[in-house]
Amino acid sequence: MTVTEPALATARQPRSFAHPASLALGLLLPVGLALAWELAVRAGLSDGRLVPPPSRIWDTLAELASTGELQRHTLATVLRVAAGFGLGVVAGTLAGAITGYSALMRGLLDPTLQALRAIPSIAWVPLFILWLGIFESSKITLIAVGVFFPVYLGVMGAVLSVDRKIVEVGRVFRLSGPAMVWRILLPAVLPAYVIALRSGLGLGWMFVVAAELLGASEGLGYLLVDGQQLGKPAQIVAAIVVFAVIGKTTDWMLTSAAAPFLRWEDRYGARA
Amino acid sequence: MLSIAHVGKTYDNAVRALDGVSLAVAPGEIVAVVGGSGCGKSTLLRLVSGLDNPSQGTVALDGDTIMSPHEKIGIVFQEPRLLPWLTVAGNVGFGLTSLLKAERRERVARQLDRVGLADKANMWPRELSGGQAQRVALARALVMRPAVLLLDEPFSALDAFTRVDLQDHLLDLWADSKPTLVVVTHDVDEAIVLADRVVVMHPQPGRVFAEIEIDLPRPRDRQSAAYDFAKRRVLAALDRSLNRKITDDRETKSETGAAMWW
């Protein structure tokens, strides 16, 4: 291990310098604007009713948290995304692996799936509600559909583009079918798979909002609707902030979970 | 004994890559296969390795017909083809899964030591130079203790210094257990440094055109007159395989001929 240290250290160096600086630069605009708005409202230049200043958003968050409502709504949303993401990932991975592996299955399934993909997923909502009712099932299904397509496309593309030369190495060492999958194909598709999962997760968060806006009695999307109907913009912005934070957090969790398996990667910006 | 008998190969696109190739290679013998680009050298090795099957004829090792990769036959390709997600040691031990962990580690360590990369065991393939990566590929094949090792232009992507280095190194490794080597190359010098016998191939369709014994003592002196003479014989055969006339000024003619293979 000690031998690899210098190489890794030099590779990481730019990051440790660039990261805080670029972070500060990136934060300049949003923090500056928020601060300016806060000051403007305090100076009485605006009453901040429609566009609440940061302090009022913070108060709203604190209040929602103190009654336990924030936790309840957040949990409901997270559970929906988790269920929909899980289903979408399982289905997308299976379909992608099968169509990537077998030209016959690709010819059979891919045209249909591509056609279904062309339908804006929200258009399914009325049908899902008719089929599955207005409660959890229809929402989770919608999220799963959103997650399915990027995962399916990502996995199929990744399996199709596995280097034949590397597969031949597996053949020379006389790997059995399962060993070929486990020792060659799986590691080879992993980088692309992580990217597919990340876009799937992003769409999952998008679709949970859609599902909850269309009717829910709890969830962050419900807080949005409630804030609109009762004229509480601070609550709407508070819910948006929570969406942003947990969306970013789950994406970070996914990349961190995958990182130990991708240390070998050799691509530009792999460490960024 | 590796025997290639009346082997022909026609690809799906109707390209006739090999036609009636017969070759017998004794245990421990080093055979170099030379010939212009596209004359079926890689195809021949793929058939012997079992990665592809002949359209006619058979390839057999000690009477075993080769129709799929064989445990006693190893191959090193032009590219190292290391698995990027495994460390150097992981790559070398890739085929040793049937061994216990400790024994496997021991065999890998010893082989890495043999190729002079003991200190690189925990590196990723991307951290290696081209020559080091190709040594790892050699180690990965040799650690399996193959009876036959096939090499398809193994050093052609390397610079001249590294190439000469690795040719000597290959002979050194070969001396450990004396496996049969079949080395495809387009470098006549490489063929003469390495081989007991040089097989000259003829293109379209690929055929064996000539076989030239090189009975020079090892290690071979690349500067000696005997070496030069052997080289000229091979170059002349290559010329004739392409129906080129040989003029009186054989040496210059041979040099121009040589440029064609490089």
Ligand SMILES: Nc1ncnc2c1ncn2[C@@H]1O[C@H](COP(=O)(O)OP(=O)(O)O)[C@@H](O)[C@H]1O
């Ligand atoms: N997989 C393949 N499919 C179709 N034709 C091929 C294939 N591999 C090689 N060929 C053809 O077979 C001939 C011999 O190729 P090859 O064995 O690679 O030659 P060499 O290694 O001597 O350069 C060439 O004409 C090449 O185009």
Ligand SMILES: [Mg+2]
């Ligand atoms: Mg070739």
